Amino acid sequence: MSAAPEVLLPSSADEAVSLFGDGADVTVVGGGTIVVPELTYGRLKPSKALLLHQAGLAGVSISGSTVTVGATTSVSDLCGQPAPLGPCAENVADVEIRAQATVGGNLCAGEGPDAPRGDLQGPLLALAATARSAGEGGITSEPLEEFLPKRRGRLLLDVSFEAPEAGGFSALGRPHTHDYTALAVSAVRAADGTIRLAATGVGWWGTRLPSAEAAAGDPEAAGKAALADVTFHDDALASAWYRERTLPVLVRRALAQLQESA
Amino acid sequence: MKLTVNGIEREVESAPLTPLLFVLRDELEVESPKAGCQQGGCGACTVLVEGEPRRSCLTPVVAVDGARITTVEGLGSPENLAPLQQAFTHHYAAQCGFCTAGMIMAAQAYLDNWGTEDREMIQTSLAGHVCRCTGYVKIVDAIAAVARGDSFDMTVTAESHDTTNVGGAQ
Numbered sequence: 001m002s003a004a005p006e007v008l009l010p011s012s013a014d015e016a017v018s019l020f021g022d023g024a025d026v027t028v029v030g031g032g033t034i035v036v037p038e039l040t041y042g043r044l045k046p047s048k049a050l051l052l053h054q055a056g057l058a059g060v061s062i063s064g065s066t067v068t069v070g071a072t073t074s075v076s077d078l079c080g081q082p083a084p085l086g087p088c089a090e091n092v093a094d095v096e097i098r099a100q101a102t103v104g105g106n107l108c109a110g111e112g113p114d115a116p117r118g119d120l121q122g123p124l125l126a127l128a129a130t131a132r133s134a135g136e137g138g139i140t141s142e143p144l145e146e147f148l149p150k151r152r153g154r155l156l157l158d159v160s161f162e163a164p165e166a167g168g169f170s171a172l173g174r175p176h177t178h179d180y181t182a183l184a185v186s187a188v189r190a191a192d193g194t195i196r197l198a199a200t201g202v203g204w205w206g207t208r209l210p211s212a213e214a215a216a217g218d219p220e221a222a223g224k225a226a227l228a229d230v231t232f233h234d235d236a237l238a239s240a241w242y243r244e245r246t247l248p249v250l251v252r253r254a255l256a257q258l259q260e261s262a
Numbered sequence: 263m264k265l266t267v268n269g270i271e272r273e274v275e276s277a278p279l280t281p282l283l284f285v286l287r288d289e290l291e292v293e294s295p296k297a298g299c300q301q302g303g304c305g306a307c308t309v310l311v312e313g314e315p316r317r318s319c320l321t322p323v324v325a326v327d328g329a330r331i332t333t334v335e336g337l338g339s340p341e342n343l344a345p346l347q348q349a350f351t352h353h354y355a356a357q358c359g360f361c362t363a364g365m366i367m368a369a370q371a372y373l374d375n376w377g378t379e380d381r382e383m384i385q386t387s388l389a390g391h392v393c394r395c396t397g398y399v400k401i402v403d404a405i406a407a408v409a410r411g412d413s414f415d416m417t418v419t420a421e422s423h424d425t426t427n428v429g430g431a432q
Contacts, residue, residue, distance in 0.1 A: 005279065029325075032321055041301070049279055097390060
């Protein structure tokens with residue numbers, strides 16, 4: 001490692017927000033599973049590193065029908081949640097990584113050099129989650145969809161969502177040597193009957209599938225309609241060709257899970 | 263910073279963001295955790311932090327300041343091997359050996375937490391560990407044997423070398 005960065009170790013959420021400030025030159029370290037190799041290989045040379053492990057931002061709380069997940073909650077702590085969040089969390093990497101990786105890191109670190117990251121973006125987009133974050137302009141809450149494009153400049157505090165009436169999650173299988181899933185689809189039927197769909201592995205972060213949502217009554221048609229909502233790409237995990245052929249299948253399967261729980 | 267490594271309290275002087283792996287290997291000279299991919303993909307560096315398996319290459323040392331760390335050196339000694347070490351030897355679960363220390367620590371945590379010989383559960387607990395010799399069957403055999411409570415006669419293990427090392431060079 002070159003010149004050692006200044007290490008910031010907040011012991012409360014307020015202190016974390018204050019040390020983050022406007023976020024300039026601050027690299028946030030959640031569990032470290034993504035950031036630490038970047039440091040080891042010299043791809044990241046932060047002047048300040050904000051470590052959140054003692055900041056009290058971990059935990060899942062439920063108030064009425066609202067579920068709130070703190071930014072440093074580990075991915076393993078989501079494994080028991082109903083679909084799509086729980087099954088998606090269980091599909092992340094392996095048992096050791098899940099115990100160390102945090103929700104905030106998974107949502108915010110974003111794309112890697114060879115593969116899409118941010119598995120949890122899919123289920124949380126389908127859940128229409130709200131992201132609460134700090135940074136320039138103070139603490140704000142906004143839909144996760146609007147938060148994701150500007151996530152690098154913000155300190156995520158928590159995400160919250162209404163518990164769904166039903167959920168589904170369908171992903172391409174992966175060999176145990178791969179940490180990331182090439183393609184996954186999350187489906188949610190909200191309490192008012194609205195159906196929402198989102199995919200990860202198409203484009204560099206998670207995306208809603210509005211055309212597929214509009215056709216959700218017919219899973220076969222919804223699968224085909226999803227193709228209009230995304231741009232496919234090649235990476236180390238899968239080709240655009242393969243993703244284009246499998247997305248309709250995953251949409252169909254995720255919707256079938258919703259129907260099964262009708 | 264301080265770490266209790268295999269029961270011995272050690273002062274740490276490395277920079278706070280240094281991965282635990284390099285603190286163990288380079289500063290404290292505990293060399294069983296291997297620096298394989300150094301990006302969390304291979305599992306060769308796994309150690310126990312407060313009893314839980316963790317990739318030491320992904321863990322800034324400051325995040326585990328004060329913690330109890332266990333490596334293979336803390337399980338047994340050459341004269342008095344721990345059950346998993348005996349099982350890996352008896353079942354020829356190590357080939358080149360590079361992944362073995364990480365495999366054994368993950369397996370130790372699995373046995374401490376669950377302890378059954380269910381092969382699927384053993385595989386799940388090893389999902390983050392790569393053996394490029396592809397010797398997975400014998401590794402799972404060895405862990406299942408400990409879970410069952412098998413005992414290992416290491417004299418017999420040595421004598422059976424010629425018949426069990428099928429295709430071996432000697």
